[in-house]
Amino acid sequence: MTFKDHLDSIFVAESEIPEEFRLTHEVHQREYLSNGKMHSWSGEVHEVLSPICIKTPSGLKRKVIGTYPLCNEAEAAEALKAAVTAYNNGRGEWPTMSVADRITCVEKFTHRIIEKKNEVVKLLMWEIGKSHADSVKEFDRTVEYIYATIDALKDLDRQSSKFSIEQGIVAQIRRSPLGVVLCMGPFNYPLNETFTTLIPALIMGNTLLFKPPKHGTLLHYPLLEAFRDCFPKGVVNTIYGRGNKIIPDLMKSGEINVLTLIGSSKVANELKKLHPKVNRLRAILGLDAKxxxxxxxxxxxxxxxxxxxxxxxxxxxxxxxxxxxxxxxxxxxxxxxxxxxxxxxxxxxxxxxxxxxxxxxxxxxxxxxxxxxxxxxxxxxxxxxxxxxxxxxxxxxxxxxxxxxxxxxxxxxxxxxxxxxxxxxxxxxxxxxxxxxxxxxxxxxxxxxxxxxxxxxxxxxxxxxxxxxxxxxxxxxxxxxxxxxxxxxxxxxGTLSVVDALRSFSIRSLVATKLNENNKHLINAIVDSNSSNFLSTKYLF
CATH class of the missing domain: 3.40.309.10 (Aldehyde Dehydrogenase; Chain A, domain 2)
Structure with a gap:
C-alpha cells in the first residue's frame, strides 16, 4: 500500500470500527450541576463533532458524538451564587470542615469516578482523537494525581498539627481556603489537566465554578453525579456555554477569588482585566509555550x-x-x-x-x-x-x-x-x-x-x-x-505540582497568643475538646 492509499484509507465505515471501541449511542447531555442539583436544560445546545470521520455514501463525515447545553448568563450567575453561598465568607460547611473529612469526601469521589473509567476513556478517544492507550493513561494518571494530592495534604497537615513558639508567642499555622474558584481546563488533557487544578482547589476548602473545555466536554458528564453526591451543596457547580458570553459577567461581579485557566495568555489577560479588584484576584495559569x-x-x-x-x-x-x-x-x-x-x-x-x-x-x-x-x-x-x-x-x-x-x-x-x-x-x-x-x-x-x-x-x-x-x-x-x-x-x-498546587489554592493563616498561664489553659481546653477544626493537634494517618 502506498502512502497515499494509506492516508486515503485511515477513515473507515462505522461497521469497520471494532465493536469494543464503537460509540453505541450518542451522548445528548441535557443536565448541568448547580447548587447540589442536576438541573434540566431545554435551551440551545452545542453539537459535538468528533475529529474521527466516518466513510458514508456521500463521502467522509465527522462523527456526531452528541450535544451539551449552551447555557446563558443567567445560569452562570445562579452557579456563582451557589458557590458564593456555599463558601459563605469562609463560614460554610466545606471551608470549615476538617481536613480529614474533606479527604474522605475526595476519596469517596475518586471511588465513584473509577466506576466510570471505560465510559470516560471512550469519550476521550472520540472527542479529542487521543489514542486508546493514551486515553487510558490519562485517566489512570488523574486517579494517581488525586491520591498523591491526598497524601501530600496529609503530610502538610501533619506538619501543621504542632504549635510554634517564638519570642514568647505561641501559634499554630495552617492553610486556609481562598474562596470561589473559576476553573477552566484545556482540550488536550481535558481530564488530567483540569483535575490538576480542580482537585487541589477543592480539597483545600474552596468552592468551584467548573467550565469544561470546548473539546472534551461530554467526557465530564458521567462524573457530574459523583460531584453532586460526594460534596456539600453548592461546592461544585458546572457552567456550560460560550466562554465569551458567560465568563465576562462572572469576572465583573468581583466574586471570583481565584481564576485558574489552562489556555492562552491572551484570554487570561482579558479575563483578569474584567475583575473590579485585581489585587484580590489570585490567578493560577498554565498558558502558551514555545x-x-x-x-x-x-x-x-x-x-x-x-x-x-x-x-x-x-x-x-x-x-x-x-x-x-x-x-x-x-x-x-x-x-x-x-x-x-x-x-x-x-x-x-x-x-x-x-x-x-x-x-x-x-x-x-x-x-x-x-x-x-x-x-x-x-x-x-x-x-x-x-x-x-x-x-x-x-x-x-x-x-x-x-x-x-x-x-x-x-x-x-x-x-x-x-x-x-x-x-x-x-x-x-x-x-x-x-x-x-x-x-x-x-x-x-x-x-x-x-x-x-x-x-x-x-x-x-x-x-x-x-x-x-x-x-x-x-x-x-x-x-x-x-x-x-x-x-x-x-x-x-503560579506553580502547579502536587504540593505546590495545595499552596497555590490556599493561604497560610495562624492563631497566635502570648504564652502565659491563662492562654495556655484556653488553648489546651480548645484542643482537648476538639471544638475547633483549625486549632487542633489531630494527627492524620
Whole structure:
C-alpha cells in the first residue's frame, strides 16, 4: 500500500470500527450541576463533532458524538451564587470542615469516578482523537494525581498539627481556603489537566465554578453525579456555554477569588482585566509555550532525534510542553534532518483504537488549515518541507512536516503551532539560541542536547533565568507531578505540582497568643475538646 492509499484509507465505515471501541449511542447531555442539583436544560445546545470521520455514501463525515447545553448568563450567575453561598465568607460547611473529612469526601469521589473509567476513556478517544492507550493513561494518571494530592495534604497537615513558639508567642499555622474558584481546563488533557487544578482547589476548602473545555466536554458528564453526591451543596457547580458570553459577567461581579485557566495568555489577560479588584484576584495559569530544543555540535544525534520525535509529536504535538522549535548546530543539520525524517516516517498513523498508533486526527476543525498556512508561509520565505509526505492532509488528519531552515520572520519561528509541525533552525553560535529565548514572549522549558559538560553548564546558567525548567538530553515534560510546573513571561502564573498546587489554592493563616498561664489553659481546653477544626493537634494517618 502506498502512502497515499494509506492516508486515503485511515477513515473507515462505522461497521469497520471494532465493536469494543464503537460509540453505541450518542451522548445528548441535557443536565448541568448547580447548587447540589442536576438541573434540566431545554435551551440551545452545542453539537459535538468528533475529529474521527466516518466513510458514508456521500463521502467522509465527522462523527456526531452528541450535544451539551449552551447555557446563558443567567445560569452562570445562579452557579456563582451557589458557590458564593456555599463558601459563605469562609463560614460554610466545606471551608470549615476538617481536613480529614474533606479527604474522605475526595476519596469517596475518586471511588465513584473509577466506576466510570471505560465510559470516560471512550469519550476521550472520540472527542479529542487521543489514542486508546493514551486515553487510558490519562485517566489512570488523574486517579494517581488525586491520591498523591491526598497524601501530600496529609503530610502538610501533619506538619501543621504542632504549635510554634517564638519570642514568647505561641501559634499554630495552617492553610486556609481562598474562596470561589473559576476553573477552566484545556482540550488536550481535558481530564488530567483540569483535575490538576480542580482537585487541589477543592480539597483545600474552596468552592468551584467548573467550565469544561470546548473539546472534551461530554467526557465530564458521567462524573457530574459523583460531584453532586460526594460534596456539600453548592461546592461544585458546572457552567456550560460560550466562554465569551458567560465568563465576562462572572469576572465583573468581583466574586471570583481565584481564576485558574489552562489556555492562552491572551484570554487570561482579558479575563483578569474584567475583575473590579485585581489585587484580590489570585490567578493560577498554565498558558502558551514555545519550548525549544538546542542540539549542539557535541550532541548524540540518535538520542536527540529520539527525544525530538517524542517531544514534538506525542499527541500530535498538542501539548503545552511539546518541543515546538528545534535549533540544530549547522555542522549536524544534514545528518539530523535525515535521521529525523526517517524516524517520523516510521510512526504509525491512523485511528485512536489501533494498537501502537502514534499519530491521530486533530480535534480543532481549523487546525489542518492553520498548519498548511504555516508551512506555506515558511516556504514563501525560503524554507522547505524536508520529509517525504510532510504536511499531507486528509480531512482532520495531518502527517507531520519537518520544515527547514526556519528563520526570523516566519510564523513557525514565533507562533505556537500546537500541532504536527517540527520547525528546525540552523545555528552557528550558542549565543543565537540564548538570544532567541531572551526575546521570546514564552518561558516554560527548554531541552539541551550535548555530551560536553562545560557546554551544558554554559547554557544552564543563562537559561534557568529565562525558563522554569531546563532538560538535559531529554524532551520537555510536565512530570513527575511532584516536580514544580510553572513558567516565566507569558507561559504561566503560579506553580502547579502536587504540593505546590495545595499552596497555590490556599493561604497560610495562624492563631497566635502570648504564652502565659491563662492562654495556655484556653488553648489546651480548645484542643482537648476538639471544638475547633483549625486549632487542633489531630494527627492524620
Amino acid at each position: 519550548n525549544a530544543a538546542i542540539i549542539t555540535a557535541n550532541a548524540d544525534v540518535k538520542l536527540a532525534v529520539q527525544e525530538t520525535v517524542l517531544g514534538s509529536l506525542s499527541f500530535n504535538g498538542q501539548r503545552c510542553t511539546a518541543l515546538k522549535i528545534v535549533f540544530i548546530h549547522r555542522s549536524l543539520a544534514d545528518v539530523f534532518l535525515n535521521e529525523l525524517s526517517e524516524a517520523v516516517a516510521q510512526l504509525k498513523f491512523g485511528m485512536p483504537w489501533q494498537s501502537g498508533v502514534a499519530l491521530t486526527p486533530l480535534p480543532e476543525q481549523h487546525k489542518p488549515a492553520y498548519i498548511q498556512e504555516c508551512i506555506a508561509d515558511a516556504i514563501a520565505h525560503g524554507a522547505q518541507v524536508m520529509n517525504e509526505n510532510g504536511g499531507a492532509t486528509n480531512e482532520s488528519f495531518v502527517f507531520p512536516a519537518i520544515v527547514y531552515p526556519v528563520k526570523k520572520g516566519m510564523k513557525l519561528y514565533t507562533e505556537e503551532q500546537f500541532g504536527p509541525v517540527i520547525p528546525v533552525v540552523p545555528f552557528d553560535d550558542l549565543e543565537e539560541t540564548i538570544e532567541y529565548l531572551i526575546e521570546s514572549t514564552h518561558g516554560q522549558q527548554v531541552s539541551i542536547f550535548s555530551n560536553d559538560d562545560e557546554e551544558i553548564a554554559e547554557l544552564i546558567d543563562p537559561l534557568v533565568n529565562q525558563v522554569s525548567r531546563v532538560n538535559v538530553n531529554c524532551q520537555c515534560q510536565r512530570g513527575p507531578d511532584v516536580f514544580p510546573f510553572t513558567g516565566r513571561k507569558d507561559s504561566a502564573e
